[in-house]
Amino acid sequence: MTSQIRAQERNQKIIKTAWSGLAAKIITVSVSLVMVPLSVYYLGKEQYGLWVTVSSMVAMLSFMDGGAGNAVINLIAHSAGANDNNLVKIISTAFFSLAALALIGCLLFLAAFPFVSWGWLLGVPDSSPLTELNAVVIIVGIFFFVSIFTTLVGKIQRGLQEGSLDNFWAALASILSLIFVYVAIQNSASLLGFVIAFLVGPLLAYMTSNIHYYFIRRRDLRPQLGRFDRVIAKNLFAVGGMFFVLQIAGVLQGQADNVIIANMLGPAAVADYSICMKLFLIPPMLFGLMLTPLWPAYREAVGSGDMQWVKQIFIKSMRAALLISLPSAILLVLFGSQIIALWVNHGVVPSTGLLIGCGCWMVALSLGSAAAVVVNALQIMTPQIIAAFLSGVVNIVLTIWLIPHVGAEGAVYGTLISYVFCVVPIYWLYLRKVMR
Template identity: 30%
Template sequence: MNAILNKYLSRTNARSAKAVKNIFSSFAIKGVSIGVNLALVPLTIDYLGETKYGIWLTIGSMLGWINFFDVGLGHGLRNKLAESFAHGNMDKAQTYVSTAYISISALSLAVFGVFAITNQFIDWNVLLNIPPDITIGEDLGTITLAVFLMFSVQFVLQLINSIFLGNQQPAKVSFNAMVGNLFILAGVFVLMKYYDASLFYIALLSSGVPVLVLAGVNIYNYTHGFKAFYPRFGSFDFSSLKDVLNLGVKFFLIQISLLVFIGTTPFLISNFLSPKLVVPFNIAFRYFGVLTMVFSIIMSPFWSAYTEAYAKRDIVWIQRSIKRLVRLWLLFVGAAVLMLALSNWVYALWVKDVEVDFSISLCMMIYVVLNAFGNIYIMFLNGVGAVRMQMITGLVGMVIFFPLSYLFSVVMDLGVAGIVIATTICSLYGPLIAPFQVKKILNKAEETPADKI
């Protein structure tokens, strides 16, 4: 891996050196995270049983939607911080951080209040399509309320990640997630040893641990390295909020489309097909997600690096980086094909009694490969804030996703694979359109101001 990265990422440039450092750190961290996530699946299935595990996956994915409802403030903050850092404007950076924390706190409180009221009138057994003959033995309303509360707090605390990302330190974000996963894994072992199967305990463990970890990260960093950015009520600024939201709203609408494509898939499988079929989908998603994770590690430093490079008009570095990432992507295509060939064997070793249809694995591999290619270009477009076309295509995809999913999975009887096909079709902006946008922007960049492109 060292030889590959040395070949594709130059160390002569300080920006590249920082990217390489974060990539190496992230690989070590993600290696642990992958092992933990792979271990969590069979352990949690053993503890809860397949049906309860499928229900937990569906609840977790649905309530996790709150992470998308920051009106794009997280991504907008990331870009604005990267610009402020590039120009050495630390006072402006502190204003952006304070404004974002206060705004997200108010939004999170309001969203939780609405959910707490609405939750009283939701029959979760009906919503999750749980057959009458299956007895859960637990109040799903109480479970969802507790999880939503944890997610609401996490909603605010995870803004610290935007500062890490804006400062081109994605490895620290990965490290925080890894620590949380390790504690969750330890907690599952404790539950298996001392407690009977309980959705509530798993839900509280999985949603509460990240909150505790992020709380510690916030306290430590705002009393040490990020003292200059410590959120203060007196630093709230409406004009700064407008600056962030002008870009953030576009990111928000893109996030909504991603929510539909990714977050609703377990829900659609549960309702169109069966809650049990969420499990094989999740296994294939996590298996090929290892490949996505590896490619994302390499890509992660480039978003904010592109923001800085574009602000300084270092077009040569941008073009060189994109070309090298495309070459690297070709290696991942080969890795994806190999993973597909070995998938049934790996599943048998990993989760034993759970059967994953080959069609699900094939469709998941195609989705992952195309998505990785598109993200090479989307990363640059996100970094420079050129996301209008991505927003429009995302909204169009959001409209057609549900009927396409029903058509392929039910009408054409393709099952879970049909929903993955629908997701792939609705995500074609990245591999088909984004490359042409990037080429157009870079061709104009040297003679046209950034705000005119």
């Protein structure tokens, strides 16, 4: 097969995944737009902020997969590009490795649980009952560890440039979550009942996705314990080790903000911050639809030696990032308060400083995401790890220092400043070198 034919097939798969992703993301965003005011109205600002904080805190455990989840995309895409017939071994090795890691991680989480003061960490007053809070943390933690291996099928599909399948199940997960939450609210569920209803939908969707893919669509790729390969496992975690450090850095850069705000200002402040941030992250989320199919496509192109295609698509993606994010940021900064008032109301009023900070972060994140996809696909890991880890540490320090001076908006400025000065320069230097 010539490089031109490969490029045509690659472009067709990208377009198919992008369009299906657009449909799925429209559904996901629409569900989110309904879910937020529904949740704030039912739970109130403080309990909603508490729920968001618990979710962020448990998401900080994402590094527990050892980076293997993201490494799977590269290994499968490279194997498909090189036609080395290792797909079943890679999938089987990844599936059972992540299942074991999820079990170990869950046991460690449950063992450490009694020794953490969750009320203090989440900014809950001492007078508040902590029994339900503890139950919420346990439930969210267990669901999270189960998702480590149930969502692996989506990464496999993306590695094979079948991202349209993962897009479908992601959309279904959102719809089921909304349905279950609505039923829970109609039955006057407690915070714990609300959380369980929210989490059950995605779990059912991805369990069904696994059954459909391995037992109906691609029986030839069904994980088999006998096909577990130690050499591939070693390679999986060697590549994953790089992503492991990146995930820790990503936690410091993104998920820590809500926990810090809750600890310093209380859960109600998290509601204002997270809702404003959620609004501004919609355009980058939609732009991410273009980027998602590019990762395996870049990697497959590298495997087949077509670096010229990588360069052309990367330049186009950076232009698209700027054209989409900048006008969106300006509009949301100008009219964000009115939009949030119509969307959520219930006392959620973002400050001008928070709106401006979120707008600047939107532009930086969009450009950085376009760069990160090609960097990950090319496995330029060491400089990226240094930049991300440094940025995460600086972000936490700046956030803790800024919040007492400017309020919750200090979190977004800490994130923005650390990203611009720690990540962007290193991305620029290495990508410029590689593209030349």
